Amino acid sequence: MDFLAALILQFAYGIANLALVGLGLAIIFGMMRVINLAHGEFLMLGGYTVVVATNLGINIWIAMLILAPLVVGAIGVVVERVLIRFLYGRVVDTLLATWGLSLFLIGAVTAIFGPQTATTISAPIGPIAVGDYGTSGYELFLIVLTVALFSGVFAILRYTKLGLLARGTMQRSDMAAVLGVSTSQVYMATFGLGSAIAGLAGGVLAPITGVVPTIGATYIAKAFITVISGGTAILAGTASAAGLLGAMNSIVTYLTGPTLGEVALLGAAIVLLRVMPSGITGRFFRKSL
Amino acid sequence: MISRRTLLKSASVPALSFAAPAFLRSASAATPIKMAALLDQSGGLELLGTPMLEATKLAVKEINASGGLLGRQIDLISYDPQTTIQFYTQFATQAAAGDHVDVVQGGITSASREAIRPVLDRFNTLYFYNTFYEGGVCDANTFCTGSTPAQTVEKLVPYAMKKWGKKVYVVAADYNYGQITSQWVKKYVKDNGGETVAVEFFPLDVTNFGPTIKKIEAAKPDFVMSALVGAAHISFYKQYASVGLNKSIPLASTVFTVGGEHTLVAPEESEGMLVSFAYFEEVDTPANKKFIADLRANASKKINYVSEVTARSYEGVYLWAEAVKKAGTTDRAAVTKALRAPASIDGPSGKLTVEAKTNHLLQNIYLAEVKNQKLQIVESFPQQPPSDTLLVCDLVAKPDQATFYFENGLEAAGIK
Numbered sequence: 001m002d003f004l005a006a007l008i009l010q011f012a013y014g015i016a017n018l019a020l021v022g023l024g025l026a027i028i029f030g031m032m033r034v035i036n037l038a039h040g041e042f043l044m045l046g047g048y049t050v051v052v053a054t055n056l057g058i059n060i061w062i063a064m065l066i067l068a069p070l071v072v073g074a075i076g077v078v079v080e081r082v083l084i085r086f087l088y089g090r091v092v093d094t095l096l097a098t099w100g101l102s103l104f105l106i107g108a109v110t111a112i113f114g115p116q117t118a119t120t121i122s123a124p125i126g127p128i129a130v131g132d133y134g135t136s137g138y139e140l141f142l143i144v145l146t147v148a149l150f151s152g153v154f155a156i157l158r159y160t161k162l163g164l165l166a167r168g169t170m171q172r173s174d175m176a177a178v179l180g181v182s183t184s185q186v187y188m189a190t191f192g193l194g195s196a197i198a199g200l201a202g203g204v205l206a207p208i209t210g211v212v213p214t215i216g217a218t219y220i221a222k223a224f225i226t227v228i229s230g231g232t233a234i235l236a237g238t239a240s241a242a243g244l245l246g247a248m249n250s251i252v253t254y255l256t257g258p259t260l261g262e263v264a265l266l267g268a269a270i271v272l273l274r275v276m277p278s279g280i281t282g283r284f285f286r287k288s289l
Numbered sequence: 290m291i292s293r294r295t296l297l298k299s300a301s302v303p304a305l306s307f308a309a310p311a312f313l314r315s316a317s318a319a320t321p322i323k324m325a326a327l328l329d330q331s332g333g334l335e336l337l338g339t340p341m342l343e344a345t346k347l348a349v350k351e352i353n354a355s356g357g358l359l360g361r362q363i364d365l366i367s368y369d370p371q372t373t374i375q376f377y378t379q380f381a382t383q384a385a386a387g388d389h390v391d392v393v394q395g396g397i398t399s400a401s402r403e404a405i406r407p408v409l410d411r412f413n414t415l416y417f418y419n420t421f422y423e424g425g426v427c428d429a430n431t432f433c434t435g436s437t438p439a440q441t442v443e444k445l446v447p448y449a450m451k452k453w454g455k456k457v458y459v460v461a462a463d464y465n466y467g468q469i470t471s472q473w474v475k476k477y478v479k480d481n482g483g484e485t486v487a488v489e490f491f492p493l494d495v496t497n498f499g500p501t502i503k504k505i506e507a508a509k510p511d512f513v514m515s516a517l518v519g520a521a522h523i524s525f526y527k528q529y530a531s532v533g534l535n536k537s538i539p540l541a542s543t544v545f546t547v548g549g550e551h552t553l554v555a556p557e558e559s560e561g562m563l564v565s566f567a568y569f570e571e572v573d574t575p576a577n578k579k580f581i582a583d584l585r586a587n588a589s590k591k592i593n594y595v596s597e598v599t600a601r602s603y604e605g606v607y608l609w610a611e612a613v614k615k616a617g618t619t620d621r622a623a624v625t626k627a628l629r630a631p632a633s634i635d636g637p638s639g640k641l642t643v644e645a646k647t648n649h650l651l652q653n654i655y656l657a658e659v660k661n662q663k664l665q666i667v668e669s670f671p672q673q674p675p676s677d678t679l680l681v682c683d684l685v686a687k688p689d690q691a692t693f694y695f696e697n698g699l700e701a702a703g704i705k
Binding site for chain 1: 331333335336339490492495497500501503507520523524527530531553554555591
């Protein structure tokens, strides 16, 4: 029984992990239709922010929850201004440009910090005993954080003026502009928000995954699979796709092994997209965010 | 102020140095000896490739500073294959057929080695592979200087079993190295009267180890043996510690510390882990102290931890240089013969001797425990033979071979 509880928590974390990694991309790709291949590197930059900040003696919680999103959000705004804003509506070009950006960021970080970085930060919450079994307190925290983050983004998009303007601009930017909305600023803010969330995700994952310049590559594929499987409604889509794929991955990994677990995740995504080409929310929860 | 005398002196220097080769050296002395290095400087494996190239450069620099080889300087041509197999093949061809190098040093993963080995065989170019690997290469033209499982795992498994117990859980990277190494682990666990509870393989980009950690918790082994590789797999050690398991079920690894992993995780996350390699930065000899100091002083990039692959890249150059000196030529057949005579050097890791049946090395093996991000050497074994490869390979009896015996598992050695 204890083991079952520990196992269920583990599955929940598998789901939260996918959702967390995918949310920033859901905003940038799902809402803005910018194929951001540098998403993994945004996560990596979040991790590096935490590493640098904690090395400077800053409290790890401040570094993860405040500095990482701020720094990466700021980088996102700069990237949007100098690169992305010229490419709206040119989907394939964004792919190429952000791929270049991804290589540039890996190169720049490697040049500054070297290919191996001493990241001696460890999970700031210790293990929690569930009966006879230890479970990671920090992973519990990440599950809670993911739920909070989804709620927060939902609240922003649903209840704030910025959210309304953003949704309007993404749907019909010409009409929004006619109505007096500065669409350029809305795009900038939305891209910044997506980047900040990616930075936050990278920051909080750093203590349990470690950080090297190339760590982004391990996130990018799963982030895209989650977001694309999710479909048009970014929050409901990402959450439901993460739920389905994360559970699939965790359960199969537990029953057989990690290799088949990865196969199951990819297989589920392929079948899902064959049955529902526009993602889960192309068919269910269509009206949701 | 320049006097007439100094002016004359400086004018005569170029004239003299032009004249010198004509009567001191043979005609070929004018051309340098060419060596190519194929080591990833980007694309994922730079963690290992960068320090390996720095060590290769240092060896070449030292040899050149002491007058070169056979009176000739060594010209090091370095290619960056960018962790891409296609570039390995391309650059190996370029080095052998285009640059006409006398020797190629490099290759990091087994996949990269298997990509360039046939190319260099075809172009009759001598090849040194300086990374520890799963064993089994039997190639007259290829010298594998790194340690193999029979040298390291054979020492590590019994030591860990004696210390912790006989129930072993194996986690390994899902490719050539991890698959074959885990079979060696199983064999040695069995040979020492233990039991392998489970073996799990992980694709190289897995970062969530949660479900497996739960399985380990449920299986309650006495220790976990890891052959996990690469940046993503470092997550395993962090997540393992975040559940608190590192306190109750200790870890041993065949890979950890080779990329300085023990400095990439928090001290408490790696504390007490057992590892085994042919070299550690902490090897306490004057030769090694000097090597470490010179390497750091000459490196253009910061070197985090000096591990076996780095030291062996340096020693690989010296081993080849020793054979060239003995042979008195860079001719491939003569150098190969001198290497297998056998050639022997004293490097930072200790004495190294070529084992002529396999073209591998007799080398020192060290067992160490991670203590506060340092490696404390607990036992050392001098002059260990590559007994795994010796099971299948005899280049003395049958010199004309270019085979990789363990490519499809370990049937060749009769253990699968």
